[in-house]
Amino acid sequence: MILRLPVFWSRLIALHLVCLCLPWTKAAALPAASESVPLQWTEVAAGVWKATAGSEESLTLLGAAGQPPKLSALAAMSAAPFPFAGKGVVAQRVGSRMVLRFPLGREESVYGLGVDFKGLRRNGTTFQLHVDHWGGRAGRTHAPVPFYVSTQGYGVLIDSARYISYHVGIGVRLDASDKPAAVDRTTQGNDWTDLPRSDAVEASLIGPGAAIYVFAGPTPLDAVRRYNLFCGGGALPPKWGLGYLARTPLAYSAQQVLGDVDEFRRRGIPLDMVGLEPGWHDKAYPCSFEWDGKRFPNPGGFLAEMKRRHVRVNLWFNPYVAPASPLHTKLAPYAASHLVWNGIVPDYSLPEARAIFAEHLRSRVLSADPSMLMGFKVDEVDGGDQWLWPDHALFPSGNDGEQMRQVYGLLVQRILHEHFRAQNRRSYGQVRGTNAGASPFPFVIYNDNYDFSEYITAVANSSFAGVLWSPEVRGGSGLDMLRRTQAVCFSPLALFNGWETSKKLWSDEKYLGAMGDAIALRLRLLPYWYSAFAEYSQKGTPVIRAMPLVPGFRATLPPGKRGQVDLHTNPYANVKLEEVKDQYLVGDALLVAPIASNVTSRKVSLPPGRWYDFYTGKCVGENQVIEVTPPLDQIPLFVRDGGIIPLIPAREWMVEENEIVPLEIRHYGEKPGEYLLYDDDGVTFDHEKGAYSWTKLSASRGPDGSWKGEVATPQKGLPWHYSATTWRFMSAPVARP
Ligand code: GAL
Numbered sequence: 001m002i003l004r005l006p007v008f009w010s011r012l013i014a015l016h017l018v019c020l021c022l023p024w025t026k027a028a029a030l031p032a033a034s035e036s037v038p039l040q041w042t043e044v045a046a047g048v049w050k051a052t053a054g055s056e057e058s059l060t061l062l063g064a065a066g067q068p069p070k071l072s073a074l075a076a077m078s079a080a081p082f083p084f085a086g087k088g089v090v091a092q093r094v095g096s097r098m099v100l101r102f103p104l105g106r107e108e109s110v111y112g113l114g115v116d117f118k119g120l121r122r123n124g125t126t127f128q129l130h131v132d133h134w135g136g137r138a139g140r141t142h143a144p145v146p147f148y149v150s151t152q153g154y155g156v157l158i159d160s161a162r163y164i165s166y167h168v169g170i171g172v173r174l175d176a177s178d179k180p181a182a183v184d185r186t187t188q189g190n191d192w193t194d195l196p197r198s199d200a201v202e203a204s205l206i207g208p209g210a211a212i213y214v215f216a217g218p219t220p221l222d223a224v225r226r227y228n229l230f231c232g233g234g235a236l237p238p239k240w241g242l243g244y245l246a247r248t249p250l251a252y253s254a255q256q257v258l259g260d261v262d263e264f265r266r267r268g269i270p271l272d273m274v275g276l277e278p279g280w281h282d283k284a285y286p287c288s289f290e291w292d293g294k295r296f297p298n299p300g301g302f303l304a305e306m307k308r309r310h311v312r313v314n315l316w317f318n319p320y321v322a323p324a325s326p327l328h329t330k331l332a333p334y335a336a337s338h339l340v341w342n343g344i345v346p347d348y349s350l351p352e353a354r355a356i357f358a359e360h361l362r363s364r365v366l367s368a369d370p371s372m373l374m375g376f377k378v379d380e381v382d383g384g385d386q387w388l389w390p391d392h393a394l395f396p397s398g399n400d401g402e403q404m405r406q407v408y409g410l411l412v413q414r415i416l417h418e419h420f421r422a423q424n425r426r427s428y429g430q431v432r433g434t435n436a437g438a439s440p441f442p443f444v445i446y447n448d449n450y451d452f453s454e455y456i457t458a459v460a461n462s463s464f465a466g467v468l469w470s471p472e473v474r475g476g477s478g479l480d481m482l483r484r485t486q487a488v489c490f491s492p493l494a495l496f497n498g499w500e501t502s503k504k505l506w507s508d509e510k511y512l513g514a515m516g517d518a519i520a521l522r523l524r525l526l527p528y529w530y531s532a533f534a535e536y537s538q539k540g541t542p543v544i545r546a547m548p549l550v551p552g553f554r555a556t557l558p559p560g561k562r563g564q565v566d567l568h569t570n571p572y573a574n575v576k577l578e579e580v581k582d583q584y585l586v587g588d589a590l591l592v593a594p595i596a597s598n599v600t601s602r603k604v605s606l607p608p609g610r611w612y613d614f615y616t617g618k619c620v621g622e623n624q625v626i627e628v629t630p631p632l633d634q635i636p637l638f639v640r641d642g643g644i645i646p647l648i649p650a651r652e653w654m655v656e657e658n659e660i661v662p663l664e665i666r667h668y669g670e671k672p673g674e675y676l677l678y679d680d681d682g683v684t685f686d687h688e689k690g691a692y693s694w695t696k697l698s699a700s701r702g703p704d705g706s707w708k709g710e711v712a713t714p715q716k717g718l719p720w721h722y723s724a725t726t727w728r729f730m731s732a733p734v735a736r737p
Contacts, residue, residue, distance in 0.1 A: 036092050037098070038091075039053060045226075046074040046077060046079070048069075048214070049082055050212070051212050053098055053100055053212060054208050054209020056209065057160070057207060057209075060160060060161055060210070061407060061410065061437045062159050062231065062437045064407035065232070065413075065437025065441070066437075067437065067441075069230045069231070069232060070229040070232060073233065073540065074229045077225070080216035083153070083214060084154075088101075096206050098207060100202070102200060102203075103200060104150075105152065106178070106197070106199075108123075109555075110123055110169070111464045111548050112148035112464035113127050113144070113147070113166060114129060114141045114145045114146075114461070115142060115458050115461045115462050115465055115467060116134070116138065116141050116458070118138075120457070122148065122166075123170075123197075124197070125170065126139075127139030127144075128163055129144035129163060130406075132144075132384060133383050133448075134447055142382050142432055142445050142447055143462070145436045148168075148201070148464070149220045150223075153222065154215060154223050155223035155226070156201070156215070157213040157215070158205070158211075159213060161406040161435075162205040162406070164205045167198070169197055169198050169199075170195055170196075171202060172198040176199050176200070220548065221541070221542075227439075227540070228536065229540035231438070233536070234535075234537045235442040236426070236533050236534060237428040238374070238426040239654050239683070240273070240683075241273070242530060242533075242654065243272030243653060244271050244489075245273040245493060245496070246260065246273075246274055246495070246498065246505075247314075247497045248275065248277060248498060248499070249499060251277075251295065252277070252295070254296050254297070254299075258305055262309075267516070268516065269652075270651065270652050271653065272310070272312065273313070273314055273374075273375070274314070275314040275316065275430075276313060276316060277316045280295065280296055284322075285343075286320040286342060287319075287320065287322055288321075288324060288327075289364065289365060290365075299369075307372055310653040310656070311653070312372055312373075313372055314374070314375040314429060315365065315376050316376070316377040317379065319346065319348075319357075319412050323342070326360075327356070328344060331346040331353060333396070334347045334352065334356075336394065338390065338393040345389060345404075347396045347399070349399055350396065350397050354418075370423065374425065375427045376429045376430075377429060377430040378413065378429065380433075381432055382447075389405075391405070408433065409431050413434065413443050414441070416443075417440070417441050424685050426684065428443075429444070430443060430444050431444070432446060432447060439536075439540070444468040444470045445462070445468065446469075446493075446497070455487070456471070456583075459491050459544055460546035460582075460584045462544060463542040463546045468492035468493070469491070469544075470492055472488065472497045474498070474499075475498075475503040478507065478510055478511040482597070483596055485505070486518045486635035489518045513633070518635065523648070526655065527647065527663065527677055531677055531678040532586060534678035535587070545584060545588075550607045552607060552608040553608070555580055589645060593628070601628060602628060602636070603627055604620075604625065604636060604638070605625050606621050606622055606623060612668040612669050613637075614668075617666075619731065642668070642672060643673060646677055647663070647664045647666065648661045649664070655682065657682055658681055662725070663711075663723075665726070665728070667727065668731050672698070672700040673697075674697070676694045676697075677694070677695045677696075678694055680692040680719045681719055691719060693714055695715070695720065697710070697712075707732050
């Protein structure tokens with residue numbers, strides 16, 4: 001007979017046996033299971049070094065994204081030394097964890113580690129990077145990208161599909177070389193902190209190990225550029241993607257959608273894309289990926305009507321496949337051990353499963369009119385825990401639930417991106433969960449949060465992570481919708497998400513005019529946005545730039561001292577700094593300071609150099625904090641000295657493929673200016689084969705003080721879609737008759 005002991009007792013006996021076997025030692029300095037792991041650094045691309053701590057797992061973030069690095073663009077950047085030369089990066093195995101340690105200087109600030117809503121600077125914080133909804137624990141976000149950038153001008157990526165824990169400048173080690181001295185709280189209360197500064201960024205994950213990539217600068221912006229280029233360069237949306245998107249209510253029919261589109265046109269509000277929410281499927285949550293016969297009896301006819309109105313269509317889905325869907329049988333062999341909302345979860349780390357899904361979309365969904373169905377909204381790939389599969393779920397590839405949680409959004413984006421690329425048609429869509437390696441994917445993150453200031457922080461944070469983020473407008477008072485509309489029009493995707501509100505843009509006529517103006521300005525700025533995206537694509541430079549990426553800007557200040565300039569005198573004060581997280585640059589020249597509906601004025605921190613009001617051309621100051629009280633129809637916008645902003649005339653939908661339009665070029669300030677204007681056909685991937693142009697625009701002053709603008713001759717045979725050009729010198733004194 002086998003004696004069965006209750007689990008608790010058998011564990012207790014086992015523990016005692018282990019203790020009896022252990023040698024009696026004095027207090028050990030480190031746990032016995034700690035061992036150092038060698039790191040061998042190799043330069044894998046210009047200014048990018050790799051070392052593998054332990055061994056890499058077969059599923060990684062960059063591997064899941066699967067996009068080739070832009071090696072020649074990296075090589076074109078200036079040479080830079082290995083940032084950690086002579087400073088120790090340490091890898092250590094502690095029990096089941098691989099621990100990685102990177103030096104952190106006293107005056108060094110760290111940014112990145114994903115898109116959250118709370119703050120930008122990471123010193124003094126702990127994170128567990130984990131794909132999830134917003135809020136809650138630090139590190140659980142829609143884009144928990146394990147890449148950080150330092151004010152010392154370098155970046156670090158840990159390429160692992162595991163949850164990664166970070167201690168940034170916190171968790172002082174016994175053997176640290178630069179420890180703060182202990183302070184007596186009773187008598188030195190002002191200098192005491194519960195968060196003493198450590199001299200390292202420490203990260204750890206459970207698993208055999210991971211690759212580490214280090215990106216040289218010399219500036220923080222250069223490190224971000226190298227990261228984006230190594231991921232494959234940034235996304236370049238089609239021109240129409242930079243117009244305006246309206247998402248319709250959950251169960252709208254074709255007729256209702258067309259009715260809304262006609263209302264936009266009747267009222268002269270620009271519109272380029274409509275997003276259909278779950279009701280286009282005949283089943284959703286889980287999804288069928290089949291048109292609903294009642295709401296959309298004739299998808300081809302509906303799309304022909306949309307084409308007549310110049311409006312493209314974007315389709316919502318979550319990737320969990322309904323039992324009644326024809327896709328279910330095809331993907332069943334690739335299903336994970338657990339369901340989501342009773343739909344199967346296909347293992348898209350397997351190329352066969354990716355191919356089946358892409359083929360179904362092509363033949364059953366997009367076939368209705370591939371020229372009009374130009375994007376998807378990929379929902380629910382982020383979490384929360386109670387909806388998605390558990391960490392111990394098993395996928396046919398052998399990957400577990402933790403790994404697949406970290407990469408699922410990446411894998412779905414990859415399928416869609418590769419599909420559209422194969423069709424030589426660009427797309428622009430939305431996604432709710434993503435990770436490192438996503439830079440080339442033309443997807444913008446969104447979520448169900450609705451806090452205005454948190455949204456703006458997220459826009460700024462996206463610039464450190466190689467992703468795009470857009471706030472949403474989903475209803476509220478007329479004034480609230482107006483201020484939010486202005487903010488989304490200065491984010492990567494200008495949209496209204498009407499999936500569950502009875503509100504329309506025209507619900508409150510009082511604010512409609514100003515909302516229309518904001519959207520019209522969005523379209524007018526196409527040449528500026530498009531050139532900024534081309535820089536992102538070809539040079540890795542993020543379109544949005546949080547203030548710490550702006551050279552010379554003091555992004556952190558002692559508490560209550562915004563605009564003053566005394567930093568880091570006391571290392572203990574390190575964690576209490578105030579930061580500027582409610583404004584950012586779009587491209588290099590435009591400073592955006594969104595304003596919420598519950599205030600009438602706000603502070604704006606101007607970087608070094610003079611800045612000019614976008615609307616009037618008047619100088620507003622330099623390297624200082626100003627207070628602005630914008631009129632209702634304006635979002636605060638400022639242009640740097642010498643800045644050039646190209647615009648097109650107001651219109652109701654974006655320029656079509658190869659359409660030619662006039663150009664207005666504005667120059668701001670006292671300094672001469674130079675600007676490179678990008679162009680291509682606006683819709684295909686031919687730009688990847690060289691079919692694009694960069695044309696120099698320059699503004700200078702003649703000996704008599706008068707301004708002159710020049711447009712270099714566009715390169716022959718290359719795309720250039722501008723006819724007459726008009727210069728406006730916005731800051732020049734108005735000539736008196
Ligand atoms: C949510 C999503 C919303 C909307 C909704 C439709 O998950 O965040 O934007 O698409 O699903 O059911």
